[in-house]
Amino acid sequence: MPIQFTRFLYEKNDVKSSLICSMLEKNLDDTIFWINELYNFNKKECWETIWEMYFDFYGLFNSPAETFIRNQYYGGKVYSDEELMEMAETKEGNAEVGGIKELILVCRNMIEWTPDPTVFLIHQCFKSTYPITGFRGPIKSWIKEYPAKYVNLVRALDKMNYRNIAYYLKKLMDDVDDGCCEDGVGGEGGMDGEGGSEGSVNACGEDGSEGGVYEEIINVVSKYFKEQKNFTFKDGLYNHLHLIPYTDKQHIVLIIVIYLANYNTKLDLNVNYLSERKDEIEMMNLIDNFKGVKVSKVLLDKRIPLCNSIYPFSRLNTDEKLLQWSQHIGACLWWQNKLSKYNGYMDDGNIQFDTANARINFRKKFNFVSGSTANMDKLNDIERDNRKTWRDWIDEHFPTFHENNLLKLDELQLPATFQFS
16 A cells, blocks of 8 residues: 555554554543544544444444444434435435544543453454364254355354454455445345355345345344344344444444344443533644744644554654655645645646746645754654554553453464554
8 A cells, every 4th residue: 555644744554553542541632633633634534443443442332322423423413213224225325424523522432431352353353364263073953054155154153263253254245345246235135045155155135136245144143143142132233234324344244243242241321422622622723723833843843652553653754755755645635635725736646736836835835844854853753663462452451351251362363463444
């Protein structure tokens, strides 16, 4: 993936990682800084990151909060489930999306909730390719009643082997995404169709409708927990695929499966929601305002250190990369807006201007990297690589996690580095 710099010339994934870390450390000031930096990069991607954080760390035991985040996503407007389902079915989900105030409000509330890394760790496995643990012994007779393509998933569920659950879910859903459906949702899913060979998935329903398989996977998993574990819950869990304005539908399927596996765990149903505070908005405005700051000092004045990370920072902010900053800002909406005001545009990775005067005026106002050796050294000083192992990171942020015997880090065989969706 090409290098993508944000407004203050951080690498985008470093901003995402620092946002997650600041949230888990309950550092609201830093969280506001990082959410603002990501928002100025791309509002849609910022909301996607919010949903990813919620499902990875908070959704499992704070599921009622899903509605609160969804309402903020729509700018505070409350839609009924029926309205959201209709929007999804008609592909008219073009409602106005909440801005930075709503994002800060979500973050301020999320910081107060109790995080849990279970989904995050399984999600990391889900996004990795690795050998699975082979099954031992004959297939139980009742498992053979499931369509053949789901047999291995059901066996993994029955053994509660999260590594294999992640693997087979990923395989099933990747086959869907490689098939005829655009996003793998919608349509009339079911469990009555004939199963194909192991691992093969027809991405379309028998009636030719698109996307029934994601729903079908949820129905298969629901059937297992109802019949084999005697769990009692409402049907229609697959509706979350349509009700949640988050494009990573595979992540939603994954958390539904993990939610059912932890169904008897007590949920936090008494979530108190905090309201907007004026001082937080003022802080955001202060970050955004660098009027009167010498252009070559903006980064020194506004940037803060990256937060300790579970994965090594990209280390892209070296002298060479920062001096080439103009080649890496094309994806940032904030920079696109500034360029357009000076009749500038990106052409093959380079900034071009209609006139020489436009180039000079733009550089006078936005050449944040002057090339000064002293300034570069100070900037690189704050880019500290504090790499931690998975176990170190878990021990630091979730000291009681190892008391949960459902999930063992060694069995998961986690990837070497953190991965974003």
